[in-house]
Amino acid sequence: MSNAFDPLRDQLLGAAQALADGPAALPEILAGIVDDVDHALREPLEIFPVCHHSPASALAMLRRLREKQPKVVYLELCEDLQPLLTELRNCRLPVALQAFASELDGFPKESAPLSVIAPVTESSAEYQAIAYALDTPGVELVLVDRSTDHVFQWQPGAGAHTGSGEPEEDLHGDAVGVEIGDLRPRFAELEEHLLHHGRVRHWSEWWDQYVEQPLAGADHDTYRQVMTMIGSLFRRLAPHDTQRFGSDEDRERYMWTRIREHLAATGTDPADCLYLCGAFHAASRLPEVGSAPGTPDFAITPRTGTTWLYGLIPSSHSAIEAQFGLAPGSVSIAATTWQKQLTRLRLTPFRLDGQKGGKKARKALPAPVATDPPVTDHLTGYLAGPPALDGLDEEELRGWCVDIVRLARRNGYLASTADAIAVFETSVLLAGMRGRARPTPYDFQDAAITCIEKDTVPGRRDVRRLCEILLGGDRIGQVGYDALPPLARDVYDRLAPLELNLDQRSIQRALLDLAARPELAPCSQLLWMLRYLLPDQAVRPIMGSRKLGEKPIQESWDLDLGRHQRAIIELGYEGVTVEQVLEQRLRRDAWHPDATAATALKAVEHSLLFLRSPRLTDELGARAVELLAAERTVDDAPDVLRRIRRLLGHYRATTPVLPAWCERFVTAGYAHYCTLLPTAFVEDDTGVRQVGAMLGFLFDLESLALSLGCDRAQLEIAVRQSHPESPAKLALLWAARHQLGDLSLAELRALVDDLLGNPLVVPAVPQYVSGFVQALEPVPRMAPFVVETLSKAFGQLPDPVLLPWLPTLITTLRQHAAELVPVLTREAGRTFPATLAAIDGWTPPWxxxxxxxxxxxxxxxxxxxxxxxxxxxxxxxxxxxxxxxxxxxxxxxxxxxxxxxxxxxxxxxxxxxxxxxxxxxxxx
Incomplete structure (x- = not known):
């Protein structure tokens, strides 16, 4: 049966036959593209193909909605995100819809947390459809794409982590992006060919030059046919044997199954509906695609037991560009183009009532068209001639050139009027070399870099970044208070006494005089908890600290919550209050498979500082005892000693008796370190600092351990069984024997004198000294002896021996005993005379x-x-x-x-x- 596209099909087949030496599949591809367009246009339920963040798609959608006024809009977006759409009116775009899961059931535990985001910008066809459907009475919006649970079910490895690997500064983090209307060639050679012959560097630039600009003012039929044709071309050239292609086909089956279910349940006429999807999906010819009754359905698998949490997070143009591989500045340029085309075409966009970031402006919708016109061929005329592009707009280009020079001067560049003229002429020259009548923003950017960028960048921003700021900037969205989860609203409410604008996207200084205003103490407590939970730059203390036994008097904070709103929102996925989230984090850290006794003691300390929950503290302390008894290494011995000393000091100062877990920890640690001491002395993998910390635990807590029933003979036996070979550990053993009374001070001096008198051992003396310095922690009274030893070395060793010996001594002390050298320095200050005149008559005590x-x-x-x-x-x-x-x-x-x-x-x-x-x- 003949149709409107037969002449175009014959023309393309004739061209394929003329290319006799071309690929054998060329006729099939060219004819198939026309068939795909014809098939999509004949579907009773109108398919509207789009490209995400495309001003041309948004303009075409805006005009079509005002003309057709559909009663149902089907949207390619995860179906379980639908409840979030009404919250968009409380936000400033761009924002992203997010689904988040930290506790997984049905996915690998190591892949947690899972996160899916779908960014929304004003210059997108999706937002126009959402605003139209939500604010127009009698219109229903239905999301038909797979659920977020199915997104990870269909990922390789069924839930393996597939984040985009963005840096931490990215507002989207490592979430998996769901892009509506993904339209990019998946055939690498094709993209390379298009970029080369289009004389552009990036796909975003090619799309803007050859699709966005020609389609900006196109009528609905031309736009629809061209977008379907592009989608068909990319679809037919994409590798069909990849998992991604199979996933895309399953998405199409899923979406059309949901559409048919809704049509059957509501009885809606397909002619009154509009289906918005990516152009890649619009050209599908699968048997399950279509709204006709009797079309086979797709068997949708059930969701896993994972509980998904939903919310809105701030997004930005740069975050969207980074996540989806777009050229830097392309989304900002698209937003500028959108506003420019609205002004030129005198169109009023749809905007949700109460939407932040702009004024509400609505016009009455015209009467809908009674019937759609018959399908006619608009592709032939579009493909036959060159695109109708605007000519050179000298006023616009001149304004860009003047503004970029002014912006460059503010950022330290020595730019002048001559540079503005050079940028103007270079932009026109580059556009002509690339076959363009009008310089694009990308041509202008290249010209500005060529003419203004010098050898160095004088400030924080280079010329490329300045051009991005000039052409639209990195607009960053914000989630309104009413759309925040309960935890985030609670944080804002509890910080209200600080009288700061926490939504402001800049660093604010909060001054807390807790002595004069004790009512600010809860704010201080909350800020310290946020400091523990949020990134370092979100909440940063400038003055003040939170330690056991300290009472704060004054504090100063730098708050940047406006730019870290996403982190606060995601805390809301973990609990209702900050305290609940902190308790869960502490438990998670203490019961993590890789947790150590030091980790559990750290959790104990934080629970005392922030939560003050005796029940939680006792549980974490009991966990620390379990972990210490199960450890087979002493790598964390210094951290364990430091933390248990601090905790014991706190309890002795605040409670009449020690908690039961502290007593068990001391007795378990005494027995544990006595058992491991002989092995630690001889193992090369165990450092001197670790052995010194073990001895510090045993000697410092010996009286407490003995009072709790430990046996001192166990320590004496462990020391006698230790036979180290390395000089540092041998010196440490001598110090331990001296502490136990097994080695007198005179015998210790004799051993050191033998070392200094033996020329074969002198090069190793710095390592012995390092061991003695490490012994200052378990045996503090060794400080005078170490000063004596160093003094004898400097006094007795000749210069040929001493000078090569000094660098080794310094590096050894810096590496193994940096924190103990100040103790040695103070002891030397007490030993040696304080004045130069007293040196002549001074005799060393030894x-x-x-x-x-x-x-x-x-x-x-x-x-x-x-x-x-x-x-x-x-x-x-x-x-x-x-x-x-x-x-x-x-x-x-x-x-x-x-x-x-x-x-x-x-x-x-x-x-x-x-x-x-x-x-x-x-x-x-």
């Missing part, structure tokens, strides 16, 4: 010798009841002397060895003030 003849009267132990008391009961003095390495016999004073005392009596001789003080207390 070089001083004391003899009975040299003991002055002031230094002699006073004769009296104290001496008699000590002589009558020598056990205590002998024990103290033994711990100090001064064991000896009672008798007269004798020569005191270098750096120490030979017995208890010389001890009294050296420190007569102590005996005198005791005598005074005894009243003697």
């Amino acid at each position: 070089h001083a010798r004391r003899t009975p003849a040299g003991v002055t009267a002031a230094r002699r132990p006073p004769a009296g009841p104290v001496t008699a008391l000590l002589a009558a009961h020598p056990a205590s003095t002998d024990a103290a002397a033994g711990l100090l390495g001064c064991a000896g016999e009672w008798g007269t004073a004798h020569d005191v060895p270098e750096g120490g005392f030979a017995g208890p009596l010389p001890l009294l001789t050296a420190f007569p003030g102590t005996a005198g003080a005791v005598e005074a207390l005894l009243g003697s």
Whole structure:
């Protein structure tokens, strides 16, 4: 049967035959394109093909809606997003509809969270259809695309993470984008061919030049036929053996099944409906496509048990461009073109009542056309001649050139009027070289970069970015208060006492004088919780801190919640209040498969700081005990020691008794580290810092552990079983033995003297020193000895040995003991003289010798009841002397060895003030 497209079909087949050396499939492709257009136009339910964020599609949709006034609009968008559409009137576009799921049932757990977004801009046919349907009485809007659950069911791996990999600054994050009207060739060679012969760099530029501009003023039939033809061409050239093509066909079957279900349920006449979909789908010839009764349906699989949460998040032009691979600035240019065409064609767009960001302007709809005109061929005329493009608009181009020079000067460029003239002429030249009568924004951008961009960029923005700002800027949407989830509204309400405009998209300084205005304390508490939950730049403290045992007096904050609104909204998907979300996060961290005892202790500390829930704290503490007992490594020992010290100090200062979990943690840690200590000393994978932290735990908490029933013999046995080989760990072992009384200070000095006197060992002395410095944490009283050791090294080693030795010493201390060097420095300040004049007469303490003849009267132990008391009961003095390495016999004073005392009596001789003080207390 003949139809309106027979002449065009014959013409294309004749051209294919003329190309005898062309591809064998060429006649089939060319004839198939015409058949696809004819088939789509004969469908009783009008198919309206679109391209997303296309001003031409939006203009054609606007005109068609006013002309046809359909009673039902079917829209290619996830069907479960429909309840969100009414909330668009509370937002400033662009925004994105979002479905979010963090707890998965039916998808791999490791792929959580799952997120799907569908951005909406004003310059899109979809928004025009949504605004028309929602604000026109008697019109129904039906979303017919697969649900968000099916989006991930049909993804490779059934829910595997398929995010776009955008940077963190992107408002869409790593959500999977659902683009309505995706229209881009999936045949790489075809796209490359079009870009090359179109003399453009990017697909967005080709589309603007060869589709947007010619179709901006086209009538409805021409627009519809051309868009269907483009969709058919890309569809027929796309690889059919890919999973994406099969998914697209299933989407088409899904959508038409939903359409037929709605038609059957409501009895609506297909002639009163409009189906808005991507041009790629408009050219489908599947058996399941069509509204005719009897068309086979598609078997729709049930959704998984995953619970999806829905909301609106801010979007931006740059986020849309990044997520869907568009050229930078293309969406902003499209928005500018949309406004320009509305003015030129004198059209009034549809806008939702109450829509933010613009004034409401509506005109009465004209009477709808009674019947659609018969199908006529508009493609032949369109393809036969060149597109009717506007000529050079000198006034517009001149304005661009003047404005870009002014903007460049504000950003540090040395631009002048001569540069504006050069940009103008270069734009015209580039357009002519590329076969264009009128320079496009892309030609202007290239010309500006050529003429203004110099060797360096003087400011934050280069000329390309300045052109994007000039041609429309990166418009960023905002979700209104009424469209926010309960948690986000609660955050705004609780921060209201700060009297700041939290919607403002700039950093605001909040000053909290908690002493003068104690009513701001809840705001401070909320800000610290948001600091923990949100990105670093959203809530940033400038002055003030939150630590255990501290009471804040004044705080200063930088708040940037306006630009991080999406993060607050997504918190609302996790709970109703910030406290609930924080509790869930702490539990999730503590019970994560990779959690450690240090992770659980961190959660305990945060629960004390932010939530003050004894029940939650006890649960997290019990979890920390479990994790510590199950650990087989000591990598986190320094973090564990630091946190448990802080927590014990807090509890001792605020509670009469320690919590039960703290006691269990100390006893479990004492036994755990005693067990692992011999292995940690010899393993190369365990660092000196980790071993030092283990000893710090054992020595610092020893008294508490012993009072709770631990056995000190376990620690002594563990130290005796340790046989390290590395110098640093060997020095650490010596310090541990000295702490336990197994190695006297004199013996320790002898070992160090042997090291310094052995030329074969001297190069390794920095590592021994590193071990001694690490020993300052478990054995703080080693600080004078470490200063003594370093002083001896600098005093005894010759320059040929000392100079190569110094860099190794510095790097070793910086790498292994950076946090303990200040302790060493303070001890050195107490040991050495404070003035230069005192150096000449100063004798190091470890070089001083004391003899009975040299003991002055002031230094002699006073004769009296104290001496008699000590002589009558020598056990205590002998024990103290033994711990100090001064064991000896009672008798007269004798020569005191270098750096120490030979017995208890010389001890009294050296420190007569102590005996005198005791005598005074005894009243003697």
